[in-house]
Amino acid sequence: STVFYPPTIFELRPGNIRRDPLRVNCLGRISPDKRILEIIGIVENARRISGLAVTLHIGGRLDADPYSGRLRAAAAENDWIILHGAVYREEKEKFLLSGTYAVHAERDEAFGISVAEYLKAGNIAIVPDEGGSQEIVNVPDLTYRDPEEASRILVRLLTDGTFRGEQRRNCAARAECFSRQNYLENQKLLLNRIIAGEPVSPSGK
Numbered sequence: 001s002t003v004f005y006p007p008t009i010f011e012l013r014p015g016n017i018r019r020d021p022l023r024v025n026c027l028g029r030i031s032p033d034k035r036i037l038e039i040i041g042i043v044e045n046a047r048r049i050s051g052l053a054v055t056l057h058i059g060g061r062l063d064a065d066p067y068s069g070r071l072r073a074a075a076a077e078n079d080w081i082i083l084h085g086a087v088y089r090e091e092k093e094k095f096l097l098s099g100t101y102a103v104h105a106e107r108d109e110a111f112g113i114s115v116a117e118y119l120k121a122g123n124i125a126i127v128p129d130e131g132g133s134q135e136i137v138n139v140p141d142l143t144y145r146d147p148e149e150a151s152r153i154l155v156r157l158l159t160d161g162t163f164r165g166e167q168r169r170n171c172a173a174r175a176e177c178f179s180r181q182n183y184l185e186n187q188k189l190l191l192n193r194i195i196a197g198e199p200v201s202p203s204g205k
Contacts, residue, residue, distance in 0.1 A: 017097040022054045024154070025099035025123055027087070028114045030060040032067050035105035038147055040074055040081060042103055042126075045151035047080065050158050054080065056103075059095050061086040096121035101157060103150065109133045119175035124167050126153050136178070139170045 026039050036058060043056040058075075062068040062085055075081040087095045102118040102125045109115075112133040118125040119137070127133040129143040137143065141163075144150035157164045193199070 017094055019100055019122070020055070020098055021100050022052055022158070023099040023101070024054060024056045025059070025096060025102040025118065026056060026104075027059040027092075027095065027102070027117070030058075030062055030068055030071065033106055033108070035107075036071060037074070038105045039103045040078075042105075042147050042150045042154065043080075044078075045148070046154040046158065049151065050155045052158055054154075054158065055082060056080060057082045057084060057095065057099060059084045059087040059092070093121075096123065099123050101126065101154065103154070104128070104133050105150075106133070107131050112136055116175070116178040119171045120178070122168070122172070124157060124164070124171050126150055126157075136174065137171070138174055139167065142167060142170075 024043050026036060028034055030036065040056060043054055046052075047054045058071065058081070062071065062083060071083060075083045084091075084095060096117060099121075100123065102115075102123040104112065104115050104118075104125060104127045106112070107128045107130050109131040112127075112131070115125055115127060115133045115136045124142065125133075125137050126142050126144060127137050129145055134143050142153060144153055157167060
């Protein structure tokens with residue numbers, strides 16, 4: 001058996017979108033399992049520790065449910081929380097490319113396509129130390145056990161240029177693992193080995 005990851009088909013087009021050095025992105029379905037309120041707490045703590053005017057941008061459809069209401073209330077009380085609603089196509093591309101960081105909090109993620117999209121868009125992604133998102137990022141320095149540690153990672157990224165550059169390169173390298181081209185090459189190799197009756201490696205390569 002082997003693990004064979006799907007690709008992210010999110011493709012970037014040449015443009016002049018300005019990347020905000022203090023912007024954190026959070027993109028995906030709005031529901032309690034995504035722990036978006038926890039992400040708000042992580043960013044709030046990082047703002048307090050660093051003293052920097054970090055902003056959190058949340059992309060996802062807001063409904064009339066209580067959880068969406070709590071997010072609306074948090075944004076109304078804090079001008080650094082910006083709710084974008086659902087973003088698609090060009091809006092989604094602009095949303096992702098405008099950020100420098102991303103925080104993901106769901107712990108039982110089977111894969112987490114949004115995390116792969118963060119990496120593809122050049123966002124440095126901070127993720128929990130379990131679940132599919134950890135496998136996608138695959139960088140111990142960007143995984144956290146609890147919200148306090150997540151805040152410390154974000155603060156270090158904000159204040160340590162050497163660390164930030166290193167993690168940006170790590171994330172860019174991981175993004176290539178989930179490219180369409182890499183997927184097609186691995187698929188061809190895997191199928192050829194199955195047809196030939198050869199063993200396949202645990203990585204699917």
